[in-house]
Amino acid sequence: MLIVGLGNPGAQYEQTRHNLGFMLVDLLAREAGAQVKRKDCRALVGRALLEGTTVELVKPQTYMNLSGEAVACLLGKQDSKSAAQNMIVISDDLALPFGAIRLRRRGSAGGHNGLKSIIAATHTDEFIRLRIGIQSEHPVADTKNFVLDEFSRSERAELEKILERSAEALRAVLRDGIDKAMALYNSDKWRVTSDEQNQSS
Secondary structure (H helix, E strand, O other): OEEEEOOOOOHHHOOEHHHHHHHHHHHHHHHHOOOOOEEEOOEEEEEEEEOOEEEEEEEEOOOHHHHHHHHHHHHHOOOOOOHHHHOEEEEEEEEEEOOOEEEEOOOOOOOOHHHHHHHHHHOOOOOEEEEEEEEOOOOOOOHHHHHOOEOOHHHHHHHHHHHHHHHHHHHHHHHHOHHHHHHHHOOOOOOOOHHHHHHHO
16 A cells, blocks of 8 residues: 655755645654655655555655656556555645645545646546645735745644644544544644633633
């Protein structure tokens, strides 16, 4: 099974909004005691055991717009003809509120170039995707610069929490299946502020 985090290679992109997929794959690898460094199909790959399932953690090195080339190559090496249906792709999403998580069994690219490339190269949209919201609170004039920019100070303060929550959602897919995971994690309001906690206590 492939778990593909989307992003751009290179130090200049490491902390940018468009690299949330890479960030989550790195977190999953750390938690599993794995390393994502084997070079295969123009991607960095690492094997890990998550929730009793052996997975290949993948970070395409083709740059975002050509992510599908690496993914299609790796899927071609899988034994199963339905390998794409067992794949999970992690991406940022400009249409979702910052920090919100969306799990989907299938679907369109939603304007995301990495997903668009994967769908074109694999000739299917039948794969699970985990999208993490990066939407700005204010209108964005230049979306390309926005996604390639680093997180703001206030966003960085919440980033670790968001990645942990996303990792939990992905583990839930592996453990309980996509339907149960969607019911549990597809919410815009998972973050509870200290004020809300005080009011409810």
